[in-house]
Amino acid sequence: MTDTTINDNRKAELLSSVVEHIDIKSFDARPIIDSMQKMSFTSRDLARATGIYNQMLEDPNCSIFLVIAGSTSAAGCMDLYAELVRNNMVDGIVATGATIVDMDFFEGLGHKHYQALEIPDDDTLRSLYIDRIYDTYIDEEDLQNVDHTIFEIAETLEPRAYSSRAFIREMGKYLVEHGKKENSLVKLAYEHDVPIFCPAFTDSSAGFGLVKHQVDAMKAGKPYLTIDSIADFRELTDIKIAAGTTGLLMIGGGVPKNFIQDTVVCAEILGHDDVEVHKYAVQITVADVRDGACSSSTLQEAASWGKVNTGIEQMVFAEAGSVMPLLASDAFHRGHWKNRAKRGWAKLFGGK
Incomplete structure (x- = not known):
């Protein structure tokens, strides 16, 4: 048996258990959340956070932003987020x-995430082209297919500046035509006119594909597209101004958390002194507040910056993959989403 065969067999063994994404429709978390309301510690925090999310869904004037950092999509929450888009939540x-x-576009192309049945030496994983996220595996060769697909999409587009929202919309269009998965967040967002912003877009497989697009174009003396991060900020602020009342459902922290909160300040700088702070806010995180980082800063702290209302907010200090299924299932089964008007904020930019 050759070394190549041995390696192929070992790789197949390690990538044998596919991560199955949780289906929030398949169970009703309302009795659990109702019981947690009568408890203390994180259970009561989660129950209150779920109640706030339901308030967002009930408020006819509230536009809701889903804010995601971390790896919950790879860990089994991908279909959960897709259902929130599918059901106008x-x-x-x-x-x-x-x-x-x-994670999402990756699976939209037909690739999978895998449970690590064991954690071998990471140098061994590297030799087999397996990437690791804690106890989750990704086939590096599949990830390189994502790089190349982003490159291919870029090659078909007019060479100009695009916001991440505009480029991700093209990714959604690609998945409608070529995708292998119905429950892709990128695909469903395209179909439902839900804009997606990635303020650090090139810190991903998109970065590799877009760098190759630029380098190849430069060598050929041709123009190339760029990602305009300032346009991201402007477009998201435009939505905040148009939306009025807003609510934030935040998983993790980091750049996405600060980016959406900063739209309030940006709107004021643009002369919209009457812009509302985010009325509702929920954050689920395990980050420690003591290091002064944005990821862990409390929503009360954000109020000092004029970004968030102090009255209707809740921090939940928990690993999001363990509590988001309960929050989302509760909200789905309470059904307030059934009476919500569809915003379609992507239409604000005329399909560009």
Whole structure:
């Protein structure tokens, strides 16, 4: 048996258990959340956070932003987020490039994430082209297919500046035509006119594909497209101004959290002194507040910056993959989404 065969067999063994994404429709979390309301500690925090999310869904004037950092999409929450878009439970998304490109678009192309049945030496994983996220595996060769697909999309587009929202919309269009998965967040967002923003878009597989697009174009003396991060900020602020009342459902922290909160300040700088702070806010995180980082800063702290209302907010200090299924299932089964008007904020930009 050759070394190549041995390696192929070992790789297949390690990538044998596919991560199955949770289906929030398949169970009703309302009795659990109702019971948690009568408890203390994180259970009561989660129950209150779920209640706030239901308030957002009930408020006819509220536009809801789903804000995602971290790797919950790879860990089994991908279909959960897709259902929020499918059922008009969120109106805009701000996320890391990894969440949108390396995880959701990745699976939209037909690739999978895998449970690590064991954690071998990471040098061994590297030799087998397996990438690791804690106890989750990704086939590096599949991820390189994402890089190349982003490159291919870029090659078909007019060479100009695009916001991440505009480029991700093209990714959604690509998945409608070539995708292998119905429950892709990128695809469903395109179909439902839910804009997706990635303020650090190139910090992902998209970065590799777009760099190759630029370098090849430069060598050939041709123009190339660029990602305009200032346009991201302007477009998201435009939505905040038009939306009025807003609510934030935040998983993790980091750049996406600060980016959506900063729209309030940006609107004021643009002369909209009457812009509302985000009325509702929920954040689920395990980050520690003591290091002064944005990821862990409390929503009360954000109020000092004039970004968030102090009255209707809740921090939940928990690993999001363990509590988001309960929050989302409760909200789905209470059904307030059934009476919500569809915002379609992507139409604000005329399909561009």
